[in-house]
Amino acid sequence: MLDRELFDRLPEAFEELERGFDSLPPFDAGVPGAGRMGEVLRELAERLGDNYPYFHPLYAGQMMKPPHPLARMAYTLATWINPNNHALDGGRASSRMEKEAVAGIAAMFGWTTHLGHLTSGGTMANLEALWVAGRLLPGKRIVASSQAHYTHHRITGVLQLPFAEVACDARGRMDPNALEDLLRRGNVGCVVATAGATAIGAVDPLPEILELRRRYGFRLHVDAAYGGYFTLAGNLAPETRAAYDLVGEADSLVIDPHKHGLQPYGCGTVLFRDPAVGTLYKHESPYTYFSSHELHLGEISLECSRPGAAAAALWATQRLLPLTRDGEFAKGLEACRRAALHLYGKLRDDAGWLTAFEPQLDIVVWAPAGTTTTAVSRRSQEIFERAAANGLHLAVAHLPAAFFAGTHPQLRVEQERMACLRSVLMKPEHEGWIDAIWDLLQKSSR
Numbered sequence: 001m002l003d004r005e006l007f008d009r010l011p012e013a014f015e016e017l018e019r020g021f022d023s024l025p026p027f028d029a030g031v032p033g034a035g036r037m038g039e040v041l042r043e044l045a046e047r048l049g050d051n052y053p054y055f056h057p058l059y060a061g062q063m064m065k066p067p068h069p070l071a072r073m074a075y076t077l078a079t080w081i082n083p084n085n086h087a088l089d090g091g092r093a094s095s096r097m098e099k100e101a102v103a104g105i106a107a108m109f110g111w112t113t114h115l116g117h118l119t120s121g122g123t124m125a126n127l128e129a130l131w132v133a134g135r136l137l138p139g140k141r142i143v144a145s146s147q148a149h150y151t152h153h154r155i156t157g158v159l160q161l162p163f164a165e166v167a168c169d170a171r172g173r174m175d176p177n178a179l180e181d182l183l184r185r186g187n188v189g190c191v192v193a194t195a196g197a198t199a200i201g202a203v204d205p206l207p208e209i210l211e212l213r214r215r216y217g218f219r220l221h222v223d224a225a226y227g228g229y230f231t232l233a234g235n236l237a238p239e240t241r242a243a244y245d246l247v248g249e250a251d252s253l254v255i256d257p258h259k260h261g262l263q264p265y266g267c268g269t270v271l272f273r274d275p276a277v278g279t280l281y282k283h284e285s286p287y288t289y290f291s292s293h294e295l296h297l298g299e300i301s302l303e304c305s306r307p308g309a310a311a312a313a314l315w316a317t318q319r320l321l322p323l324t325r326d327g328e329f330a331k332g333l334e335a336c337r338r339a340a341l342h343l344y345g346k347l348r349d350d351a352g353w354l355t356a357f358e359p360q361l362d363i364v365v366w367a368p369a370g371t372t373t374t375a376v377s378r379r380s381q382e383i384f385e386r387a388a389a390n391g392l393h394l395a396v397a398h399l400p401a402a403f404f405a406g407t408h409p410q411l412r413v414e415q416e417r418m419a420c421l422r423s424v425l426m427k428p429e430h431e432g433w434i435d436a437i438w439d440l441l442q443k444s445s446r
């Protein structure tokens with residue numbers, strides 16, 4: 001069940017890697033504790049078994065997706081060198097790979113020039129984008145929707161920038177009227193639009209937001225940490241497609257290869273449309289390795305040491321599966337969305353469940369039927385636990401009851417938020433497992 005490609009293919013690559021250092025006099029690196037390594041590894045494997053089965057299609061809960069086998073191999077191979085993409089002296093080859101891989105991501109949005117780099121994840125990438133916004137527009141407010149990732153508010157606290165929340169519509173997308181109210185009141189420096197909200201996969205209406213930018217003027221940051229790659233999918237609803245077609249109009253952009261990009265954790269990306277923001281990073285470090293006149297990645301990043309292995313893994317994955325609209329990678333995303341639509345359709349047509357809206361991407365949220373939000377919340381939690389006992393792993397999300405009020409006017413709203421069930425169907429294999437998931441779900445609700 002666990003992929004074992006690594007064991008077959010790594011030895012040959014390893015020989016090739018070693019050939020690159022043929023001219024060195026041989027030496028043996030001492031390995032402290034070598035005799036006990038097998039024992040500790042076995043203990044580790046046993047302990048790691050105490051996890052949800054993220055790799056299996058019956059894990060259909062949180063945002064967890066197994067890395068591609070090639071990404072695992074590339075990352076592992078690179079750790080024999082352990083390049084540090086802080087500077088060219090830390091990782092010449094992997095720094096080049098980082099620039100190539102990041103340029104590939106920028107090209108998905110039509111950017112031929114940009115400034116950007118990999119980060120440890122979406123939070124760090126968003127922090128960097130908002131740090132730039134704050135430097136360019138000091139004292140101005142950062143605004144994000146109530147479905148934006150919770151870290152935006154926290155990041156603005158770290159950066160000591162004023163923050164305001166924008167209300168969402170009944171489908172969890174930023175409400176342009178609420179945004180305009182805020183803009184009229186003034187002092188908005190940067191609007192954070194989300195392309196693929198973490199809880200529900202909603203995509204903020206970029207056509208309307210850009211219209212407001214023309215009238216009011218603000219910096220636009222698009223947080224596409226989760227949903228960015230969906231720009232390659234050929235089966236988005238027209239309204240979602242229209243939003244994705246405008247992502248390139250953003251001033252900055254965040255996308256997480258460790259979410260939908262088949263990478264192990266530790267891989268986010270921040271991109272700026274105007275490379276001139278690089279001057280904001282200017283620093284003088286007495287220890288920085290200046291053996292080159294080329295601008296190195298450490299000069300355009302808030303983080304210092306960064307894993308070159310992450311760049312190697314991303315670069316290799318993109319070589320294998322280019323980020324094109326007609327490629328295999330895009331087909332995987334399309335399968336995820338079909339899986340979500342299939343499950344959504346079954347839920348919508350069954351009186352035992354409440355649904356709120358059709359998924360824009362591959363995240364489905366729903367709840368067991370009930371007369372009050374209190375009763376629905378309790379049932380959601382029960383079914384979540386019973387499903388897990390039956391081998392189906394879902395997630396619980398606490399969502400505004402208003403999402404369900406339009407489609408289910410008889411629901412009595414006792415609390416603003418209601419516990420619901422949530423499935424992030426981010427593995428292409430989910431498509432073939434929806435019937436099995438449905439059967440287990442029905443069994444768990446009886």
Ligand SMILES: *Cc1c(COP(=O)(O)O)cnc(C)c1O
Binds near residue numbers: 123126197256268
């Ligand atoms: C996951 C996510 C983040 C945070 O990214 P991490 O990689 O978990 O740090 C930010 N924004 C959105 C929309 C996300 O989905």
